[in-house]
Amino acid sequence: ETGVTQTPRHLVMGMTNKKSLKCEQHLGHNAMYWYKQSAKKPLELMFVYSLEERVENNSVPSRFSPECPNSSHLFLHLHTLQPEDSALYLCASSRQIGETQYFGPGTRLLVL
Amino acid sequence: AQKITQTQPGMFVQEKEAVTLDCTYDTSDPSYGLFWYKQPSSGEMIFLIYQGSYDQQNATEGRYSLNFQKARKSANLVISASQLGDSAMYFCAMREGPNFGNEKLTFGTGTRLTIIP
Numbered sequence: 001e002t003g004v005t006q007t008p009r010h011l012v013m014g015m016t017n018k019k020s021l022k023c024e025q026h027l028g029h030n031a032m033y034w035y036k037q038s039a040k041k042p043l044e045l046m047f048v049y050s051l052e053e054r055v056e057n058n059s060v061p062s063r064f065s066p067e068c069p070n071s072s073h074l075f076l077h078l079h080t081l082q083p084e085d086s087a088l089y090l091c092a093s094s095r096q097i098g099e100t101q102y103f104g105p106g107t108r109l110l111v112l
Numbered sequence: 113a114q115k116i117t118q119t120q121p122g123m124f125v126q127e128k129e130a131v132t133l134d135c136t137y138d139t140s141d142p143s144y145g146l147f148w149y150k151q152p153s154s155g156e157m158i159f160l161i162y163q164g165s166y167d168q169q170n171a172t173e174g175r176y177s178l179n180f181q182k183a184r185k186s187a188n189l190v191i192s193a194s195q196l197g198d199s200a201m202y203f204c205a206m207r208e209g210p211n212f213g214n215e216k217l218t219f220g221t222g223t224r225l226t227i228i229p
Binding site for chain 2 (some may be wrong): 031033042047048056088090097098101102103104105106
């Protein structure tokens, strides 16, 4: 596989569930990102990791918990989400922070 | 103030015609980067083209070119000879500051381009 992959592609969960989104990049990049894309709103940066260390956390609610076990993998752990958290969650990676970001296909999340 | 403004929510263009998608930006930083991404209905954001603020020439990548007018703070995307597969959302984005250590991309609200056969 090449590029940035994300699983699952679609997810429906209740507000009391716990689930995780997975992102994997096969580009040898050192930086990885989580974005949220809601309808009719600009893409919002949620978290940034560089060499497995978090460098950015844009005031994201604690019900979203990122994890970066190595430079190729990034997770977003979800618990007790709200319906307004329904969105497309995009993962991206770049060779270094500040360089061109390459995105995965996203996970479409619906919270009921 | 909006950092990135895309004033065209939607555009319809005849196949094989050229398309210009508008993007204006706002920054006081002399060093910045501008990006265009394409997002088909499948959801993936596909990187198209990049322009650095100090680049002397307009960026080009195949059928894509960036009309960079620094004084006007505009970075319009031009697609030549449009194809049906160009139908998608297009996002303009900006990174303020030099490459190193500046991770944040600010995105515009996008333009939905529809190519008509």
